[in-house]
Amino acid sequence: MSFSIAEAFAPATVANLGVGFDILGLALPAPGDIVVARRRTQPGLTITKITGDHGKLPLDPSKNTASVAAMKVLQLANRLEVGIELEIHKGLPLGSGLGSSAASAVAGAVATNALLGEPLTRQDLLEPALDGEALVAGRHPDNVGPCLFGGITLFTRADIGGLRTLPIPSDLHLALVTPKVEVTTAQARAVLPPTIPLHALVHQTGQVASLIDALYRGDVPALAQAMSSDHIVEPARKHLMPFFDEVRQFALQHGALTVTIGGAGPTLLAVCRRADDAKTVAQAMSDAYQQRGIANLAHHCQVSLQGAVVTNFQ
Amino acid sequence: MSFSIAEAFAPATVANLGVGFDILGLALPAPGDIVVARRRTQPGLTITKITGDHGKLPLDPSKNTASVAAMKVLQLANRLEVGIELEIHKGLPLGSGLGSSAASAVAGAVATNALLGEPLTRQDLLEPALDGEALVAGRHPDNVGPCLFGGITLFTRADIGGLRTLPIPSDLHLALVTPKVEVTTAQARAVLPPTIPLHALVHQTGQVASLIDALYRGDVPALAQAMSSDHIVEPARKHLMPFFDEVRQFALQHGALTVTIGGAGPTLLAVCRRADDAKTVAQAMSDAYQQRGIANLAHHCQVSLQGAVVTNFQ
Numbered sequence: 001m002s003f004s005i006a007e008a009f010a011p012a013t014v015a016n017l018g019v020g021f022d023i024l025g026l027a028l029p030a031p032g033d034i035v036v037a038r039r040r041t042q043p044g045l046t047i048t049k050i051t052g053d054h055g056k057l058p059l060d061p062s063k064n065t066a067s068v069a070a071m072k073v074l075q076l077a078n079r080l081e082v083g084i085e086l087e088i089h090k091g092l093p094l095g096s097g098l099g100s101s102a103a104s105a106v107a108g109a110v111a112t113n114a115l116l117g118e119p120l121t122r123q124d125l126l127e128p129a130l131d132g133e134a135l136v137a138g139r140h141p142d143n144v145g146p147c148l149f150g151g152i153t154l155f156t157r158a159d160i161g162g163l164r165t166l167p168i169p170s171d172l173h174l175a176l177v178t179p180k181v182e183v184t185t186a187q188a189r190a191v192l193p194p195t196i197p198l199h200a201l202v203h204q205t206g207q208v209a210s211l212i213d214a215l216y217r218g219d220v221p222a223l224a225q226a227m228s229s230d231h232i233v234e235p236a237r238k239h240l241m242p243f244f245d246e247v248r249q250f251a252l253q254h255g256a257l258t259v260t261i262g263g264a265g266p267t268l269l270a271v272c273r274r275a276d277d278a279k280t281v282a283q284a285m286s287d288a289y290q291q292r293g294i295a296n297l298a299h300h301c302q303v304s305l306q307g308a309v310v311t312n313f314q
Numbered sequence: 315m316s317f318s319i320a321e322a323f324a325p326a327t328v329a330n331l332g333v334g335f336d337i338l339g340l341a342l343p344a345p346g347d348i349v350v351a352r353r354r355t356q357p358g359l360t361i362t363k364i365t366g367d368h369g370k371l372p373l374d375p376s377k378n379t380a381s382v383a384a385m386k387v388l389q390l391a392n393r394l395e396v397g398i399e400l401e402i403h404k405g406l407p408l409g410s411g412l413g414s415s416a417a418s419a420v421a422g423a424v425a426t427n428a429l430l431g432e433p434l435t436r437q438d439l440l441e442p443a444l445d446g447e448a449l450v451a452g453r454h455p456d457n458v459g460p461c462l463f464g465g466i467t468l469f470t471r472a473d474i475g476g477l478r479t480l481p482i483p484s485d486l487h488l489a490l491v492t493p494k495v496e497v498t499t500a501q502a503r504a505v506l507p508p509t510i511p512l513h514a515l516v517h518q519t520g521q522v523a524s525l526i527d528a529l530y531r532g533d534v535p536a537l538a539q540a541m542s543s544d545h546i547v548e549p550a551r552k553h554l555m556p557f558f559d560e561v562r563q564f565a566l567q568h569g570a571l572t573v574t575i576g577g578a579g580p581t582l583l584a585v586c587r588r589a590d591d592a593k594t595v596a597q598a599m600s601d602a603y604q605q606r607g608i609a610n611l612a613h614h615c616q617v618s619l620q621g622a623v624v625t626n627f628q
Contacts, residue, residue, distance in 0.1 A: 019519070020519070020523070021516060021519070022516040022520075023516060023519055023520040023523060154520070154523050154524065154527060155520065156520035156521060156523065156524040156540075162520075164524070164527060192512055194511065194512060195509040195510060195511050195512065196509060196510060196512060196515055197508065197509050198506055198507060198508060198509065198510060198546075200515075201335075201510055201514075201546065202335060202336040202337060204515060204519055205333070205335070205337055205518055205519055205522040206336075206468070206469065206470035206476075207470060208519040208522050208523050209334070209337060209338070209468050209470065209522050209523070209525075209526045210468065210470040210476075211523070212523045212526040212527055212530075213468060213478060213480065213526055213530075216526075216527075216530040226470075232512075232515065
């Protein structure tokens with residue numbers, strides 16, 4: 001069975017979670033990117049349209065994360081005779097720390113696989129999505145993992161088997177704010193220290209262990225405590241986030257248990273124990289940026305168990 | 315209620331577990347150290363006898379881990395008027411990687427607390443035991459934690475609240491061999507790199523996260539995989555362990571899932587899934603050292619849920 005058109009939605013994801021730099025990530029319910037894949041008669045892959053990117057993304061299929069992932073799906077499925085036109089609708093802002101490039105790659109892979117009648121499993125799509133993501137940010141599965149599989153994921157090795165889904169505390173509520181300033185992943189990586197002292201390793205491994213332990217025990221305060229104990233990445237990056245300390249402080253005053261940088265930023269992720277708190281904190285962070293003349297998007301939600309989904313096919 | 319004599323047993327412990335350097339440790343059922351505390355009429359603390367140490371440990375109570383811990387118990391309990399004589403029976407070889415100094419400190423603290431009628435909780439004894447341990451190895455709670463509380467412990471912060479007991483997979487079986495060569499903690503610390511590259515941090519945090527995840531899922535093969543993925547401490551230290559690679563290889567051939575250095579060494583810890591395997595592996599490792607002319611002690615066991623115990627009082 002195969003289709004003439006298939007559409008997929010891939011959600012925003014937040015990587016790192018403080019001490020889990022490059023190994024942890026979680027899926028949000030929304031916003032996300034949508035990719036529509038349509039059959040065309042001649043083989044090959046084109047991008048017919050991109051919306052929501054303010055003209056920043058390349059239509060060249062060899063340079064776009066969605067099409068590179070889609071092409072890899074055709075190769076893996078051994079269906080290179082199939083011709084595909086892609087439409088990409090960016091719901092995620094670029095360089096925002098919400099896993100924008102991962103979402104396009106995942107949506108491209110999922111839509112293409114759906115168009116072919118799903119010859120590949122979700123697990124099989126990790127490789128193509130990573131190939132797409134690699135164009136922009138390197139092969140960092142901390143966004144691709146939760147985007148494909150949903151939930152909170154741990155990536156431990158450079159192979160597919162290293163991806164694991166972790167338990168989600170039922171009273172984990174998130175508030176997010178994305179100020180409208182761009183922080184590129186390259187920029188955010190350039191400020192990281194090339195080496196760290198051994199004692200910092202001991203601290204960081206202890207906190208990561210504590211974070212996993214807190215997830216399994218469903219202990220949101222302990223989770224927040226562990227997330228906020230990163231002594232390496234956040235201190236190096238926070239000057240790239242406008243008014244980080246002020247907005248963080250404001251969120252804490254309004255009931256957040258902790259605030260960390262989402263991925264490479266500038267999105268800030270606040271952890272709360274109640275939906276009401278998360279709503280208040282999202283509004284407070286938004287107001288804090290507004291008062292400082294920085295436009296922003298804020299919302300609150302829980303972790304989504306759902307990763308990317310096929311939203312339409314015919 | 316108080317007593318005229320109290321005796322405590324504190325078991326061997328194995329710290330680090332590969333990637334869990336300075337944060338993880340586990341308790342063995344045996345061997346261990348025994349400390350006997352007796353009241354004497356005049357206040358103050360003396361050590362009347364030490365056995366099993368080949369004359370290496372100081373009788374000066376200000377320089378012995380057991381008596382320093384005991385003294386701190388008297389202080390915390392506000393019972394400095396009590397006079398105590400200690401006898402220390404070392405069941406654990408010094409500098410063996412089995413937590414010898416921690417065991418003496420813990421046994422000293424537990425025996426003294428028992429003698430006083432247990433005015434302090436087990437939790438209260440962490441501080442005194444750490445003070446004792448600090449004489450020899452610095453304040454490293456990765457041995458003191460499991461020695462006091464049993465099981466597998468995670469230590470994440472420099473305060474008592476940071477100690478957490480983790481689940482123990484029911485099919486986790488251990489084989490241990492202690493070659494009769496001494497590796498001091500100071501020596502083993504001196505060979506560690508002062509700094510590490512950032513990518514090594516990412517690897518190590520990922521593996522530690524995987525180790526905690528494996529404990530919660532009761533997945534012994536995944537636990538072994540994570541334990542054996544230390545790229546920092548083991549490579550720097552293994553030249554201090556005689557025939558490390560050969561004995562490790564021998565253990566793997568006989569059914570071990572992995573072999574890591576116990577604490578600062580030279581004890582080697584092998585992980586198995588069955589009691590039979592652990593028995594075979596212990597024998598194989600012992601034979602391997604024997605054939606190379608190195609006397610050794612080997613045994614197999616499971617993690618002990620029991621930490622130090624009061625074995626006698628009257």
